[in-house]
Amino acid sequence: MVPLTTRQIELLRKYSAPFEDVKRQLDKASENPRVKAHKIKIDQYYGNLLLADLMHYSKTIDDDILLEEIDDLYSLIAYEIEG
Numbered sequence: 001m002v003p004l005t006t007r008q009i010e011l012l013r014k015y016s017a018p019f020e021d022v023k024r025q026l027d028k029a030s031e032n033p034r035v036k037a038h039k040i041k042i043d044q045y046y047g048n049l050l051l052a053d054l055m056h057y058s059k060t061i062d063d064d065i066l067l068e069e070i071d072d073l074y075s076l077i078a079y080e081i082e083g
Contacts, residue, residue: 001039002047002080006030008073009038015070016053022046047081 004012009029012018018026022042029038042050054074061067 002042002077003037004029004040004073004076005037006033006035007069008076009040011070011073012050012054015057016050018050019046022050042077042081044081047077051077 006029009026013023013026013030022040025040029035029040032038051074054070054077058067058070058074061070
């Protein structure tokens with residue numbers, strides 16, 4: 001389980017192409033923005049695909065603050081899926 005903030009969920013929804021199971025979890029979590037941390041089940045396979053998406057999209061972003069947010073999200077997912 002990967003603990004994600006509402007902002008991190010927004011970033012994943014915008015800068016990745018999650019598979020249906022992960023997308024459903026992200027959609028459900030985004031319905032309740034008052035919750036500070038959402039637990040999303042992402043296994044190593046899907047996690048690596050999300051990481052590849054984030055890496056791909058990060059190459060097109062010029063905003064340093066947004067890049068830092070995506071880098072932090074990337075690091076969190078990488079750490080969590082490695083167990």
